[in-house]
Amino acid sequence: xxxxxxxxxxxxxxxxxxxxxxxxxxxxxxxxxxxxxxxxxxxxxxxxxxxxxxxxxxxxxxxxxxxxxxxxxxxxxxxxxxxxxxxxxxxxxxxxxxxxxxxxxxxxxxxxxxxxxxxxxxxxxxxxxxxxxx
Amino acid sequence: xxxxxxxxxxxxxxxxxxxxxxxxxxxxxxxxxxxxxxxxxxxxxxxxxxxxxxxxxxxxxxxxxxxxxxxxxxxxxxxxxxxxxxxxxxxxxxxxxxxxxxxxxxxxxxxxxxxxxxxxxxxxxxxxxxxxxxxxxxxxxxxxxxxxxxxxxxxxxxxxxxxxxxxxxxxxxxxxxxxxxxxxxxxxxxxxxxxxxxxxxxxxxxxxxxxxxxxxxxxxxxxxxxxxx
Numbered sequence: 001x002x003x004x005x006x007x008x009x010x011x012x013x014x015x016x017x018x019x020x021x022x023x024x025x026x027x028x029x030x031x032x033x034x035x036x037x038x039x040x041x042x043x044x045x046x047x048x049x050x051x052x053x054x055x056x057x058x059x060x061x062x063x064x065x066x067x068x069x070x071x072x073x074x075x076x077x078x079x080x081x082x083x084x085x086x087x088x089x090x091x092x093x094x095x096x097x098x099x100x101x102x103x104x105x106x107x108x109x110x111x112x113x114x115x116x117x118x119x120x121x122x123x124x125x126x127x128x129x130x131x132x133x134x
Numbered sequence: 135x136x137x138x139x140x141x142x143x144x145x146x147x148x149x150x151x152x153x154x155x156x157x158x159x160x161x162x163x164x165x166x167x168x169x170x171x172x173x174x175x176x177x178x179x180x181x182x183x184x185x186x187x188x189x190x191x192x193x194x195x196x197x198x199x200x201x202x203x204x205x206x207x208x209x210x211x212x213x214x215x216x217x218x219x220x221x222x223x224x225x226x227x228x229x230x231x232x233x234x235x236x237x238x239x240x241x242x243x244x245x246x247x248x249x250x251x252x253x254x255x256x257x258x259x260x261x262x263x264x265x266x267x268x269x270x271x272x273x274x275x276x277x278x279x280x281x282x283x284x285x286x287x288x289x290x291x292x293x294x295x296x297x298x299x300x301x302x303x304x305x306x307x308x309x310x311x312x313x314x315x316x317x318x319x320x321x322x323x324x325x326x327x328x329x330x331x332x333x334x335x336x337x338x339x340x341x342x343x344x345x346x347x348x349x350x351x352x353x354x355x356x357x358x359x360x361x362x363x
Contacts, residue, residue, distance in 0.1 A: 006354060006357055011257075012237075012240055012241055012244045014261070015167065015260065015261065016167075016233065017164050017165060017236055018163045018166060018170070018230075018233020018237060019163065019166065019170045019203050019205055019206060019230075019233065020170075021203040022237045024353065025233075025234055025238065026237050026241045027353070027357055030241070031331070035328055036331070037234065039331045039332040039335070040335050041230070042332065042336075043332060043335035043336035043338070044203065044206070044339050045206075045226065045230065046336060046339065046340075047200065047202040047339050048200075048202045048203070048206045048209075049226070051200050051201065051202075051340075052202065052206075053219075053222060055196060055200060056196070056210060056214045056222075057214065059196060060214070060215055071195060071196060071199065072195060075195045076191050076195050078195075079194055079195040079198055079275075080191075082198065083171060083268070083272050083275065084272045084276075087268035087269045087271075090261075090268055091268075091269065094258070094264070094265050100262040101262075103259060103262035103263060103266065104262050104266040104269065106266070107265075107266025107269075108266045108269045108273070111270035112273060118172070121263045121267075122167055122260050122263050122264075125256075125259035125261075125263035126256035126259050127256075128259045129255035129256045129259025129260065130252050130255050130259070132255065133259070134258040134259045134262060
């Protein structure tokens with residue numbers, strides 16, 4: 001039961017708006033209510049408020065330091081590769097047949113060509129799902 | 135549009151208030167279904183025009199090297215850049231405050247209505263769209279990268295090869311070392327101890343270099359195998 005519950009919590013957090021990491025908040029909620037939310041969400045904030053703030057500060061202050069120049073220039077393609085890998089994994093996980101891939105591809109085409117608000121695409125995706133297309 | 139972003143490379147700093155930061159990051163996080171990077175890119179580059187495509191990519195790259203969720207690190211850096219400490223705090227409050235409430239609300243709703251077939255079907259269609267948004271983000275970022283960064287990268291390789299290469303190697307080496315040492319002992323507990331839970335998650339997040347997915351197995355182990363649920 002526990003493994004399944006974990007998977008369900010994860011899925012709900014993925015669908016909910018907000019960063020994907022928010023599943024830890026939901027885990028906290030399932031474990032101990034609001035106290036659990038605090039116990040699992042604050043740790044998520046601490047590295048970002050200490051380390052990131054420090055690095056962000058140094059990066060703004062010394063933009064020409066070799067380490068920052070190297071990171072910015074050399075690792076950019078790796079960043080894109082990582083996002084690309086994430087996109088591929090997500091695409092394979094959520095799409096079970098060509099119907100799903102079709103929705104994904106239509107989304108890509110629309111987003112690249114039209115300035116529409118993608119929330120309309122989500123509405124369309126939800127509708128397609130309800131009508132039994134996916 | 136791409137030519138434009140290449141042209142406006144110079145680091146400009148628009149005046150941005152704390153409230154604007156809060157609202158912008160609230161909007162990013164409340165609309166980010168299935169991943170925040172698409173919406174962060176849309177809001178910061180296309181709508182507000184606070185960052186150029188390139189600056190966004192640079193900050194996101196830094197955010198990926200640091201532990202914790204990548205877009206959260208980006209949020210901190212953008213907030214800090216435009217409003218110092220309090221700017222970072224407003225941006226983070228907008229970015230994490232709402233989803234905290236929403237995700238718990240959705241958890242409660244899902245407990246009650248999640249089994250309905252219509253809900254499952256709609257969720258299926260929406261996740262296909264979310265995947266498409268991520269693919270589109272990759273394409274847009276890659277177009278910018280090809281235009282700007284790769285040229286820069288090769289120029290740096292030629293002129294200041296040793297220093298930059300060393301810096302990259304050090305950065306990578308550090309990240310790899312932390313990744314290898316990252317196997318955390320999970321304490322199995324009979325009773326739920328909130329202090330221990332806090333500490334465990336704190337350690338995990340400090341090790342989450344490259345994003346939350348890297349500590350996903352540890353959290354799974356902790357939550358499922360420690361029989362807390």
